[in-house]
Amino acid sequence: MTTISMIEAAEERIAGQARLTPLLSSPFLDAIAGRRVFVKPECLQHTGSFKFRGAWSAVSALEPEVRARGVIAFSSGNHAQGVALAARMHGISSVIVMPADAPKLKIDNTRAFGAEVVLYDRENEDRDEIGARLAAARGLTLIRPFDEPEVIAGQGTVGLEIAEQARAEGIEKADVIVCCGGGGLTAGVALALEARAPGLTVRPAEPEGFDDTARSLKSGRIERNPRLGGSLCDAIVTPQPGNITFPINARLCGQGLVVSDEEALEAMVLAYNRLKIVVEPGGAVALAAALFRRDEIEGDSVIAVCSGGNVDPQVFSAALARHSDV
Amino acid sequence: MTTISMIEAAEERIAGQARLTPLLSSPFLDAIAGRRVFVKPECLQHTGSFKFRGAWSAVSALEPEVRARGVIAFSSGNHAQGVALAARMHGISSVIVMPADAPKLKIDNTRAFGAEVVLYDRENEDRDEIGARLAAARGLTLIRPFDEPEVIAGQGTVGLEIAEQARAEGIEKADVIVCCGGGGLTAGVALALEARAPGLTVRPAEPEGFDDTARSLKSGRIERNPRLGGSLCDAIVTPQPGNITFPINARLCGQGLVVSDEEALEAMVLAYNRLKIVVEPGGAVALAAALFRRDEIEGDSVIAVCSGGNVDPQVFSAALARHSDV
Numbered sequence: 001m002t003t004i005s006m007i008e009a010a011e012e013r014i015a016g017q018a019r020l021t022p023l024l025s026s027p028f029l030d031a032i033a034g035r036r037v038f039v040k041p042e043c044l045q046h047t048g049s050f051k052f053r054g055a056w057s058a059v060s061a062l063e064p065e066v067r068a069r070g071v072i073a074f075s076s077g078n079h080a081q082g083v084a085l086a087a088r089m090h091g092i093s094s095v096i097v098m099p100a101d102a103p104k105l106k107i108d109n110t111r112a113f114g115a116e117v118v119l120y121d122r123e124n125e126d127r128d129e130i131g132a133r134l135a136a137a138r139g140l141t142l143i144r145p146f147d148e149p150e151v152i153a154g155q156g157t158v159g160l161e162i163a164e165q166a167r168a169e170g171i172e173k174a175d176v177i178v179c180c181g182g183g184g185l186t187a188g189v190a191l192a193l194e195a196r197a198p199g200l201t202v203r204p205a206e207p208e209g210f211d212d213t214a215r216s217l218k219s220g221r222i223e224r225n226p227r228l229g230g231s232l233c234d235a236i237v238t239p240q241p242g243n244i245t246f247p248i249n250a251r252l253c254g255q256g257l258v259v260s261d262e263e264a265l266e267a268m269v270l271a272y273n274r275l276k277i278v279v280e281p282g283g284a285v286a287l288a289a290a291l292f293r294r295d296e297i298e299g300d301s302v303i304a305v306c307s308g309g310n311v312d313p314q315v316f317s318a319a320l321a322r323h324s325d326v
Numbered sequence: 327m328t329t330i331s332m333i334e335a336a337e338e339r340i341a342g343q344a345r346l347t348p349l350l351s352s353p354f355l356d357a358i359a360g361r362r363v364f365v366k367p368e369c370l371q372h373t374g375s376f377k378f379r380g381a382w383s384a385v386s387a388l389e390p391e392v393r394a395r396g397v398i399a400f401s402s403g404n405h406a407q408g409v410a411l412a413a414r415m416h417g418i419s420s421v422i423v424m425p426a427d428a429p430k431l432k433i434d435n436t437r438a439f440g441a442e443v444v445l446y447d448r449e450n451e452d453r454d455e456i457g458a459r460l461a462a463a464r465g466l467t468l469i470r471p472f473d474e475p476e477v478i479a480g481q482g483t484v485g486l487e488i489a490e491q492a493r494a495e496g497i498e499k500a501d502v503i504v505c506c507g508g509g510g511l512t513a514g515v516a517l518a519l520e521a522r523a524p525g526l527t528v529r530p531a532e533p534e535g536f537d538d539t540a541r542s543l544k545s546g547r548i549e550r551n552p553r554l555g556g557s558l559c560d561a562i563v564t565p566q567p568g569n570i571t572f573p574i575n576a577r578l579c580g581q582g583l584v585v586s587d588e589e590a591l592e593a594m595v596l597a598y599n600r601l602k603i604v605v606e607p608g609g610a611v612a613l614a615a616a617l618f619r620r621d622e623i624e625g626d627s628v629i630a631v632c633s634g635g636n637v638d639p640q641v642f643s644a645a646l647a648r649h650s651d652v
Contacts, residue, residue, distance in 0.1 A: 022347070024345070027439075043602040044603070269639075273639075276369040276374050276603060277604065279602075309602030313595075313598070316646065
């Protein structure tokens with residue numbers, strides 16, 4: 001179980017390796033949201049998403065002789081890149097099991113970071129089974145994308161930074177909206193804020209049709225998504241909340257927020273126009289919720305984590321064309 | 327004449343107002359450049375460009391009773407937004423004289439920041455004359471875009487940050503490539519580095535056909551551009567180097583670097599792909615030079631300032647489409 005001490009230890013191991021991302025804002029976004037909006041742009045993190053933090057944390061926490069045999073991960077893309085780069089920076093090999101329909105950019109980048117990429121069919125194959133089999137055959141350590149205490153600890157370093165940056169902005173009480181797939185970032189940030197900034201409440205954000213965490217928080221037990229693919233927000237689509245992450249999130253998070261794909265695209269364009277950052281659809285759902293769910297949010301400030309920026313140029317240009325008036 | 331003391335004083339006045347921008351990097355950019363590439367993303371600054379720094383510095387340096395009468399500026403866009411926001415944050419009015427062919431986004435944003443916008447014809451009217459007339463008629467203080475010691479001092483705060491960030495990265499000797507129009511950012515950064523990091527040498531970067539500073543540095547006297555408009559890099563097109571900025575740059579800068587519009591567009595796309603930041607064409611010439619002029623650059627590291635990110639979505643999408651293979 002991840003604790004604040006593990007998050008603090010991850011912060012020490014990650015110092016000088018992960019990028020301390022700034023807190024961005026724009027009066028234009030404040031006007032839309034009806035309150036001050038602060039954005040934590042984890043798209044500016046190494047490999048273009050917060051996933052590098054969890055990957056570095058998990059790889060660096062391994063015993064040296066275990067680490068030396070290499071690592072394996074399964075991921076729709078951002079976790080893959082994080083693990084590949086963290087492995088390369090540690091001088092070890094990595095095998096990444098990726099869905100065959102992941103954005104080409106993510107597959108190419110993962111290979112470019114030195115990983116061996118194994119593709120699978122998201123609808124008909126079980127990535128857990130594939131990962132476990134390869135890990136056993138080659139002596140690799142499996143780095144799970146979210147249900148892994150050291151990964152959650154690494155993602156928690158985002159929360160440590162938010163706690164400090166919010167204090168510098170004079171924010172004592174606010175919702176912190178986090179893009180939520182399996183819930184690792186959400187859980188890590190929630191644990192960090194519980195310890196360092198208890199006036200800040202994490203709210204998971206998800207795309208419509210894939211709101212497993214929002215429904216699970218409401219019912220009090222793990223609920224599954226009816227579909228497993230087909231969202232623009234591919235990066236944060238998982239079948240259900242994690243067994244390790246969900247109890248943390250159920251204890252610490254406020255209600256989930258749900259936005260449409262179209263709202264996520266509009267938030268991407270606003271992030272382009274007003275913050276000059278590149279955000280992928282799944283990485284924009286928290287900002288979309290901050291901007292377009294004003295009645296479901298409390299307080300005069302809101303913080304949104306833009307979790308990643310690995311978006312194919314065609315998708316990005318299409319979003320710019322569809323929302324040319326924002 | 328701007329001194330390091332004026333830059334340090336500007337830094338004190340600007341603390342908590344301007345954003346401390348991070349230093350970004352990507353192994354993919356290193357591979358293209360053949361050396362480590364560090365990017366200072368001033369596109370993430372308030373109003374989307376470094377110009378906010380100089381504007382804040384100049385407005386905040388005015389005597390209160392002079393400042394209260396308001397300010398005026400003439401600008402192709404980024405200086406306009408910087409002055410408009412700095413004025414609004416000081417609770418004073420601003421008049422901005424802008425070319426009629428400036429990007430619509432820049433005109434709209436300048437108005438949204440509360441400025442009164444006066445448009446002029448870039449080919450047939452003299453913006454200096456228009457600015458001086460309006461200033462005299464209304465008692466406004468003219469904030470020049472670059473030939474103004476307090477503006478140069480404000481831009482110099484970029485150099486103070488680079489000096490510190492380079493030290494943290496272990497960089498003692500490197501070229502620091504700066505997008506150069508009138509030369510205010512170039513001069514400010516050069517003065518700051520002279521005092522704080524003398525191993526770092528500023529190299530101005532300009533678009534082909536508008537390389538007045540590169541030619542002036544070579545000949546030792548102020549040279550004019552043959553044309554005054556028509557570049558994609560509109561934000562950094564000026565008729566000639568400034569009377570105040572040029573002597574500073576002639577004393578402190580290395581040779582100028584010149585890139586094509588197409589190279590600037592490719593650098594924009596690489597900044598999108600690899601750094602997840604939005605850079606305008608004129609703001610990308612320094613990065614283009616860092617990436618595509620490897621034989622004209624010294625050392626194993628290079629630092630490029632991406633000076634602004636205010637680019638119309640159509641231009642951005644067209645660049646993504648033209649360079650879809652990078």
